[in-house]
Amino acid sequence: MGRYPCCKDDDDNDLKKGPWTEDEDEKLTDYINKNGHTNWKSIPRKAGLKRCGKSCRLRWNNYLRPDIKRGRFSHEEEETIINLHSVLGNKWSRIAAHLPGRTDNEIKNFYNTHLRKKLLKLGIDPKTHKPITHLNSLIDLSNQFTSNSNYFVSLASALRLQAHFTLQAKIQQLLQSLLSSTNTNFFSPMQGSFLGHPIDQAERSQFLNSSLANFTTTRPCLDNTPNSLPNYYSSISNSLEVPSEKFDNIETIQRSSAWALYEGDMHKPRNGANSSEYFQASELNLNADHAECSIPSLVPSTSENSNLDQNCIPKFSELDDIDAWEIPHDDEAISSFWNTIFQ
DNA sequence: AAATTCCGCAACCGCCAGATA
């Protein structure tokens, strides 16, 4: 025969569940203070409680124990939890062992409700503690950065370069994908044109050889001002908005990406506009109920093509060969297509 | 002001490894 089962005796039907009352807390505390807790099963009966032994143990360990520290977690405790979680994972009891006065349950709740969100806002996956790589998460991150105070920016100082390069890798990956699949007259460097403008051999060669390779190093650099990163992420991610299931925004992707690639090569747009302004302007134009192209200054002043007649720029109504992108048509395949690009 | 939604947290549930009759 083994031991007697817990909470399965004849009184089982009378056992109380739910929140503990002050009276119950007092009875349990009094009993344990006088007798200790060697056998949880017998405690409720001896203490005059209609509770299961397991419930008593939980109540004592998570709430009534005298050495429990209540109140907010300190900054040091937060850091300890995050560091330990990155090593131990969801081993809450082991994490709690390093935080005197804190229970595993309390740490678990705190992590899941506060630290998880905080890590997400920093662009860190709360499970793996690695930078988030899904574009939607990055978009959310950019929104958080844009709307929040400097608090997270200061916390993120060690992480933002990592996130910065992760995002740039995404963009580069996207552009490579676009470059390899595009066959339109909208953006077709392989065929020697950009937005309908011819690109000569030298320019084309320079474009292909350097734009992607240099993209990560020729982007506008982040400085240390608190708003630099939020604005940067906001502008980039907005310009690369993932289209809806129906690809209503496919033009946005095409044009913004084309611009991003071109800008990556040429460093700066004409007229002294910065890249953020350009992305946002482009986005605004594209979201309007436009009938024609409205970003003529994509052609840099340094280019010999800068004097081209703006009327050469194709109208949107002419950009109807989306099929040439080999983009799938059913929802599942569309999802898979973009996941391949963004992950 | 009322209804609804969101959020935090205490408590419960179910599983497992080790203990023990």
Added chain:
DNA sequence: GTATCTGGCGGTTGCGGAATT
């Protein structure tokens, strides 16, 4: 050696208060 319980753990639930509509 085996059957079964205990204690511990991580995941989940649901209540109550706060925030939002």
